[in-house]
């Protein structure tokens with residue numbers, strides 16, 4: 001069995017981590033991956049503090065193995081630099097009415113009724129979604145509940161490291177560049193996830209194959225580096241290990257799992273997509289993210305409008321995308337974030353089966369390649 005130093009650090013059997021994916025990596029999916037010997041990490045980026053506590057309890061009900069939570073800590077929101085004028089002059093908040101009008105006429109043309117506000121903004125009594133207060137209130141719950149592993153998907157978790165370490169928790173951060181890896185390692189985190197351009201969700205301009213060894217060279221003698229971005233089967237995990245990573249953070253491969261919190265149409269879109277099916281767009285969160293091409297990404301490409309910075313773009317995108325989901329039009333309007341490896345996904349399956357296949361693939365890749373070389 002292939003084990004690395006992260007297996008001991010996290011108390012897991014295989015060096016395979018379920019990536020925190022907003023909406024998709026639910027307590028059910030995280031628990032299934034942890035029960036199968038990996039590390040299940042819930043994607044709680046848009047889960048408000050009250051619901052987050054319920055998620056943690058639900059995950060603990062489903063597994064007695066270690067698990068983690070991933071949220072966002074974007075520097076632009078925490079420092080307020082997102083409030084600056086846009087490149088063409090106006091303040092982001094002043095463009096909201098014009099952008100809403102464009103989206104509302106798009107939904108009209110598509111025959112999609114706008115969903116009820118309660119469906120769109122479920123935690124109305126908490127801090128506004130993706131505000132500084134929202135991110136900080138999530139951290140308070142994570143620390144109060146002594147969540148074993150915390151992962152920041154964006155930004156530097158430095159201010160929280162000491163409090164998480166004080167109860168024995170571990171901290172990781174996703175980075176897309178060597179300078180960010182250096183910053184988070186200096187802040188005292190335990191492992192760094194190097195996610196390249198191939199990956200689903202918020203996106204680095206650097207390809208995975210080039211990023212992993214450069215992050216390993218920069219910080220690999222201080223912390224474990226975990227590879228991510230387009231790693232969709234056991235061959236990919238083996239490749240990341242060959243590049244110096246101690247394991248893999250895998251998202252898209254689990255999107256078409258039975259446990260993932262996606263609509264059926266979104267899972268079907270993953271199964272049907274090829275390696276050419278994704279694009280990088282700022283149209284959902286305001287930051288560049290890899291997602292499946294759709295009528296939504298096309299709308300923004302053709303509009304010539306610059307998406308607003310986080311969190312303002314969410315005020316535009318969320319009503320539209322939630323309405324599309326509820327009208328069962330998730331496949332052509334909101335198929336969701338995904339990485340370039342989705343061409344390898346051929347069916348909707350239980351997460352345990354996906355895990356078992358990745359573990360087998362990892363072992364057999366090393367065996368076959370070594371045999372081939374020695375022959």
Ligand SMILES: Cc1cc2nc3c(=O)[nH]c(=O)nc-3n(C[C@H](O)[C@H](O)[C@H](O)COP(=O)(O)O)c2cc1C
Pocket residue numbers: 019020021022023024043044045046070071072152153154174195198199200201202228229230231232249250251252253255336337338339340341
């Ligand atoms: C549907 C989806 C949602 C995602 N949401 C988040 C998120 O909320 N927070 C985060 O840190 N990363 C998010 N990501 C990125 C993943 O954590 C991970 O880095 C990425 O999936 C790795 O690339 P892969 O999809 O090719 O495996 C998301 C990715 C996908 C596919």
